[in-house]
Amino acid sequence: MSDDNEDLGMWDEAMEEQAEAEAADAKPVELDELEADAPITGDEKRKLDAILDIPVTISMEVGRSNISIRNLLQLNQGSVVELDRVAGEALDVMVNGTLIAHGEVVVVNDKFGIRLTDVISQIERIKKLK
Numbered sequence: 001m002s003d004d005n006e007d008l009g010m011w012d013e014a015m016e017e018q019a020e021a022e023a024a025d026a027k028p029v030e031l032d033e034l035e036a037d038a039p040i041t042g043d044e045k046r047k048l049d050a051i052l053d054i055p056v057t058i059s060m061e062v063g064r065s066n067i068s069i070r071n072l073l074q075l076n077q078g079s080v081v082e083l084d085r086v087a088g089e090a091l092d093v094m095v096n097g098t099l100i101a102h103g104e105v106v107v108v109n110d111k112f113g114i115r116l117t118d119v120i121s122q123i124e125r126i127k128k129l130k
Contacts, residue, residue, distance in 0.1 A: 058093065
């Protein structure tokens with residue numbers, strides 16, 4: 001039992017040392033205040049317009065499967081490929097190959113669409129880029 005207490009004591013000490021080291025490395029950062037009604041300058045509008053016109057590819061992924069080339073070459077009309085998702089599970093919405101949301105298929109005027117059910121936060125998307 002005393003060994004367990006010693007281990008816990010050592011663990012607590014290590015955690016305190018780590019917290020102190022992190023606190024010593026932390027430096028305050030001053031950020032510019034965002035103003036909700038701040039007017040956009042002509043230069044800023046031009047830059048924003050340039051970004052907004054960049055085309056991206058959006059795709060919906062129903063599921064995935066890994067198969068051998070032998071099995072791939074044997075596929076023909078009527079073949080069924082098992083996917084890694086169950087029926088009714090949300091689809092992945094990808095923009096340029098990056099997951100940004102989940103959604104469900106809808107039909108509007110005889111065309112397929114997707115209703116977004118969960119949008120990945122910007123912070124999570126940035127973490128995935130690193």
